[in-house]
Amino acid sequence: MVGDTITRSQLSEAVYQEVGLSRNESADLLESVLNKISDTLAGGKSVKISSFGSFSVREKGQRVGRNPKTGEEVPILPRKVLVFRPSQVLKSQISGSGPSAEPADPIDPNR
Numbered sequence: 001m002v003g004d005t006i007t008r009s010q011l012s013e014a015v016y017q018e019v020g021l022s023r024n025e026s027a028d029l030l031e032s033v034l035n036k037i038s039d040t041l042a043g044g045k046s047v048k049i050s051s052f053g054s055f056s057v058r059e060k061g062q063r064v065g066r067n068p069k070t071g072e073e074v075p076i077l078p079r080k081v082l083v084f085r086p087s088q089v090l091k092s093q094i095s096g097s098g099p100s101a102e103p104a105d106p107i108d109p110n111r
Contacts, residue, residue: 008034041082053086 008030016026037047037055046056057080065076086094 051087051089053084053090056083056085057081058083 009027012023012027012030015021015030016023019026019029021029040047041055041057044057046054048054059080060078062078063076064073066073
């Protein structure tokens with residue numbers, strides 16, 4: 001799957017192409033959005049992006065796990081995990097039954 005991943009710089013370039021801001025302004029805009037999402041999640045709040053999905057932080061409690069090699073029980077400490085729940089629009093777009101049966105451009109949601 002190498003090459004199938006879109007990078008931060010590719011997203012920034014796509015903003016530059018689509019919106020018409022300068023490359024620096026596009027990069028700054030993308031950084032600002034990503035920082036706002038990160039800060040909100042770090043603060044314990046959820047982020048919902050309409051027609052895309054929602055991000056939230058869930059707390060997992062302590063539990064007992066097992067070392068697969070030895071079978072020894074080991075405690076797994078409580079921790080926070082990031083959860084993403086895709087919207088129905090995104091789910092149907094991925095499955096090919098949405099508004100467009102063609103593979104979606106990761107930048108252009110109107111395709």
